[in-house]
Structure formats: structure tokens, C-alpha cells
Amino acid sequence: MTNLTPTRRGRCAGIQDWRAQYRALQMTGEEAAAQIRDGDVLVFSPLTNWPREVDAALAAKLKAEGGHVEIDSHFAPKGSCLLAPDCTEHVSYHSDFFGEERAWVGQGNIHFAPVNLGQTPAWLAARHPRVTVLTCSPPDEDGWMSRSIWGTLLDRRVLEQCELVLVEIHPELPSFASDGENHTRLHVSEVDGIIETSGPLVESFSAAGDETDRKIAGYIADMVHDGDCLQFGLGGLANAIGENLAYAGKRDLGIQTEVLTSCVMELMKKGVVNNSRKTTCTGRTACAQFVGDRELWAFGHNNPDFCQKEICWINDPRNIAKNDHVVSINNAMEVDLTGQVNSETIGPRQYSGTGGQLEWVIGSQWSKDGRSIIALRSCYRDKAGQLHSKILPQLTPGGVVTTPRTWVQYVVTEYGVADLKYKSTLERAKALIEIAHPDFRAELRRNLPF
Template sequence: MTLPTPVRKGRASGLSGWRRQYEALRTTAVQAAEWIRPGDAVAVSGSANWPYAVDGALAERLRSLAGRIELLSLYAPLDTALLAPENADLVSYQANFFSGERLLAKQGNVWYVPAHLSATGDWMCARQPRAAVIACSPPDENGWMCRSLWGASVPRAVLEQAETVVVVVNSGLPSFSSGGEGHMLFHVSEADAIVEDSRPPAEHPPVPAGETDRRIAAYIAELIPDGACVQFGLGGLANAVGECLVDAGKRDLGLQTEVIGNCVMELMKKGVLNNSRKQTCPGQSVGAYFIGDKRLWDFARDNPAFCQKDIHWTNDPRRIAQNDRVVSINNAMEIDLTGQVNAESVGPRQYSGTGGQLEWVLGSQWSKDGKSIIALRSSYRDKAGVLRSKIVPQLPPGSTVTTPRTCVQYVVTEYGVADLKYKSVLERARALIAIAHPDFRAELSRNLLASLGTLL
């Protein structure tokens, strides 16, 4: 793969040779923190790429100066010093996807930004961050560092715009094959300061698939033809889909997705996923994030069968549609009888985020012979142990509509498949009731006319 050309001019870019530049940029965490000024907006790479080596020093600097900064990131770890309760008056945090953030929101300094994942770079740049602090793998023989596991949480456009870029070079972060438009590389000459670290990145072991997941996955596998280009995420359902694709003997599947997890590795090892029929990046599994454990990292490390791309590249619906037979698989928290999908909130309380769901719903349906699938369990038990339906007459007050009813195609539960595309609201309601939990079908039918009358 052809290497890119460095764009940004870092503090030591005038020195000849990246090794000399690297040595000139090496500094301590305390010194690196001094590059951040009170009042700055600062983009910070998230989750396994959280720059712990600078995190504590920057929090201490803010306390000593009584200064306040704005952090831009997503999937912030719960053990970060910057977001500790005692620093709530010093840090305002914004994210376009919540994980641990939902627990931190009660502090009053954590806010959700409604934005598609492909727009992560756009919304960060709109906040005009003066600085960025990211974590990368050690440089290769050409001085290129990989932004690695969660590097897409600070897209390259943000790094090129920022006045100051501090890089934590973590020896525990793996490097992945990348190149071309939307690449995930950052050159030593583009950095302003380098802090070395060896903290092991957080692993995310696969979630075992349950029986309900397997029943849903079996229906999904039937909708995926040989040669399809698939997109799916994490969790028990994604792992169950992988198992069912193997059991069904599917062949020549391709992958373009937000998140590459362990199930992708298993599908590649079994020869089910070989990317042989893709139109973009043929022969390569493409994704923005690698979320799994060390087994995945070791398998994907510098493996040319992968190509890591920035999130604006992977999730652009126009680019998604360049592949034929794209099948996107996304989860939902609940769906109403007209097909409105909530995948991110519990009533008005933000739980996760819009993510890339609508981008993949649109991109897959724009793809030649593509399909969009929304998957959810038909029911759940609340805190009191009472069984509740996830297919509801109307979404509860304050709930977010992640995917509008006009865009929904297939909906799958453990009880079957409902094809809603171009169906009337009455036909949609009947199709969804047919795949609801049996205990709720009669109640949903009784509420049908009243629900449709309210929403029309």
C-alpha cells in the first residue's frame, strides 16, 4: 500500500530524519500538559486510546491554575482523572456517543452532541479545538504511527486543524494496515510533543451469544446472500450472526463497517469472509475501530487483509453504496407500530448515541441489491422483573427517533422478519405485531387503531 504524504508541520519538522525529530519531541507528561492552555477546546482520543499518560498531569495543571477546558471525545473511560467528580468545575465534556458518559452525566459537565459518527470530525472542527491529545502505536521504519484501536475518535481533519498535537506513543497499541484516502496514520513530523507510555490498552472480550440472539441471528443469516458486503457491530447478536453465517455455509462475504470485532476474525479464519467480491478495497476487511481482545489485535496487526479507515470514510452512505449487496445490521432499543426506531435513549435520557445507524440504513439501501436490517429482542424485563414489549404502540414521551419510519426496511426479532419498506402504516403495524412477543400481540392489536390515529 502506498504511503501517504505528511500534511501537518510539527514542531520538529525542520529537522532531517524522523528519528531525530522523535528524539527532539520526547517530553514528560507534565511538560506536555503545559501545551494546553486554560480556555482551550481539546480533542482527546477515546476508550483504549485514552491518553492516560497526559490525563493526570493535565488535570493537576488545571487545578493549579483554576483553569477550565472543553474536552471533545467519545467513549471516555470511567477512571479518567479529567472527568473525575472533583474536576467537574474545570472540564466541560462533549461527546457524540455515550457509553460510560451516561454515568458521568449526573455531574453536570457531560453533554451529548447529536451527530452522526461520520460527522465526528466535522463537529469537533466546528468547536475549533486549539489542541489535540491522541495515543498512537510506535512509529514504523518510515516514521508513521498508527492511530490504532480507537484512533478514529479524533479524525485526521481535527489533527490537521489543531494548533498543537500531543501524541502519547503507547508501546501496547497495535498498528494496522492503512493508506489512501481516509487513512489512519500520523507521522512523527506532524507531532508537536511525544510522551511515551506502556500502559496496556483496555480489552473488550467478546460477549457470549444467548439463545434469543441465536434465534434472531438465524433469521438475519437467511437475508444475507453469498457475496454480500456486511456491516455489523458488537455484542452477543453480532457473534451469533457470525456463527449462523458459518453454519449456513455462506461464501465470499465482504466487510465494510464501523467496528471490527472478534467475530470478524473468526469469519476470516473460516474463509466465510474473504472480500473477494467487493467494489471498494477488494480483498480487505475495512473498519474504523478495532474493539476486541488481544487475539483480534494479534491477528489484525499489520495484516494486509485489513484496512483501517477514518470514520468519515467508512460511514459515508455514498461510499457505502459503492459496494453491491450491502447488508447492514443495526440494533434498536424499541420500535413503534409505524416503524420509528429508537436506538439511543430511555425516554429523554441519553443512553448511547445516534452512531452510524441511519448512515448504514441509507447506504445499504442505496447499494445495488442491498438490504437494511434493524434487529431487536421482542421484549425485556424491567427492574421489577415485569416483562415489557420492545414493540410499542407509540414511543414513550421524550424518546429519540434514531431512524425515521420512512427509512426502515427489515425488522427482525426472535419471532421472525417484518419487511416494512413501502408498506402502509396499517400493513406495518400488522407485520410488527406478528413478530412481537406472543404475550403482547393481543394488546398491541387492541391499541392498533388508536395508535395509528394519533401518529397520522
């Protein structure tokens, strides 16, 4: 990492070499928690990188001594002591993307922030945190730690703004290749405390695609050309798309994506993805978060075919558009007949988050010959077994607009592809009805909103 230079001055910066600094910075979770004050705003790294030692120690301190703190993050893991019901009066938690958080909203101290995912670091900085706590990989021979699997929301503006930066070191966290602007490395000399931790890491396992996913994926694969640069996310549909791309014999594909999953690993192993035609990070897969299991982490560990970047760089539409032929693929929960897309709420109830969808929709369409795809199943069954359409005359009451109709280009279901760009509202509605479930097409025609 000779091209990297520390920019923050930690508590022991200047004391001999980084190994001596590491020893001087070591402390327990309790000693770290003792440095956190009543009223502090803290930023935590998410999920697999959630700082479990400080979480437990700070929760114990707050319950014993009283006080209140604010924690800002997303994808908090099950088992967090600070977010448990017995800590409700001591903690306010803000998240810009719900995972487990959706089950805790009833506690009254869990709050959603509608923020584009690439703007997460700017949102965190705007909360004026005094303390950042994150979990990193062990340092390399030069003293550089990787912010690893989920740490890229903590960019340097957040780290440099904070008075106190505490790092937990987990021996099994992978280290990912990263360099240049918005790299994801952190030097020992830049931190104020180091807490060594251990124990099982939270893994995310791939879901297998079903027949509906495979039908949708087939249409999408037909829209992908050799040399395209792709972005796609999680779940069975992403895996089905990967399988279809490989089966179709696509070549020279590139990847720049906020979330990298096992299906990208398989495409790289098969040579379908080689990033040879990309303008940025040429020859390397660019991503922010490695969301998967130990097999994916082992594949990514110190693999020079990757370049991990902070989420603010990966999801910036201006950076996305620097690559030609970008194809963004994002999921939706429902779409109305004008093309408005809701990808995050069930009625008024927050289910997930705004995520990076709009950033990728814009960035891909700014890209030369770029295409933006919104994918969804045409229908779903409720708990009573009744079938409901996901293409609606109007969004469900209380449902939010994640992507406005003015930016929606292609919508894909298992029944086909609707191209909405530059179409009138009536033309849009007709195109969407054609890809709705057949059982609802007549009803949708009767309920045209215009």
C-alpha cells in the same frame, strides 16, 4: 508506506530524519499539560487510545492553578482524572456516544451531542479545537504511527486545524494496515510533542449470544447471500450472526463496518469472509475501530487483509453504496408501530448514541440489491421481573427517533421478519405485531394509533 505523504508540519519538521525529530519532540505529561491554556478546546482519542499521561497531568494542573477547558471525544474510560468529580468545575466534556459517560451525567459537566458517527470529525472540527491529544502505536521504520484501535474519529481536517498536536506512544498498541484516501497513519514530522506511556490497555471482551440472539441471528443469516458485503456491530447478537453464517456455509462475504469485533476475525479465519466480490478495498476487510481484546489486535496487527480508514470515509453512505449487495445489521432499543426506531435513549435519558445506524441504513439501501436490517428482542423484563414489549404503539415518552420510519426496511425479532418498506402505516403495524412477543399482540392490536 511509500504512497503516504505528510500533510501537517509539526514543531520539528525538517530537522534531520524522523528519528532525530522523535527525540527532539519527547516530553513528559507535565510538560505537555503546560502547553495547554485556560479556555482551550481539546480533542481526545477514545477509550483504549485515551491519552492517560496528559489526562493525569492536565487534571493536576487545573486543580492546582485553576482554569477551565473543554474536551470533546466519546467512550471515555473509567479512571479518567479529568472527568472525575473533583475536576467538574475545570472541565466541560462533550461526547457524541456514551459508554461510561452515562454514569457521570449527574455531575453536570457531561453533555451529549446528537451526531451521526461518521460526522464525528466534522463535529469535532466545528468545536474549533486548538489542541488534539491522541495515543498511537510506535512509529514504523519510515516514521509512520498508526492511530490504532480507536483513533479514527480524528481525521486530518481535525489534526491540520489544530495549533497543537500531542501524541502519546504506547508500545503495545497495534499498527493496522491503512493506505490511500482517509488513511489512519500519522507521521512523526506532523506532531508537536511525543509522550511515551505504558500500562494496561482497555480491552473489550466479546459477549456470548444467548438463545434469543441465536433465533434472531438465524433469521438474519437466511437474509444474507453469498457475496454480500456486511456491516454489523457489537455484542452477543453479532457473535451469534457470525456463528450462523459460518454454520450455513456462506461464501465470499465482504466486510465494511465501523466497528470490527472478534466475530469478523473468526469469519476471516474460516474463509467465510474473503472480500473477493467487493468494489472498494477489494480483498480486504475495511473498518474504522477494532473493538476487542488482545487476540483481535494481534490478528489485525500489520495484517494486509485489513484496510483501516477514518470513520468519516467508512460511514459515508456514498462510499457504502459503492459496494453491491450491502447488508447492514443494527440493533434497536424499541420500535413503534409506524416503524420509528429508537436505538439510543431510555425515555429521555441518553444511554448510548446515534452512532452510524442511519448512515448504514441509507448506504445499504442505496447499494445495488442492498438490504437494511434493524434487530431487537421482542421484550425485556424490568428489575421487578415484569415483562414489557419493545414493539410499542408509540415510542416511550421522551424517547428519540434514531432512524425515521421512512428509511426502515426489515425489522427482525426472535419471532420473525417484518418488511416495512413502502408499506402503509396499517400494513406496517400488522407486520410488526406479527413479530411482537405473543403476550402483547392482542394489546397492540387494541392500541393501534390509527
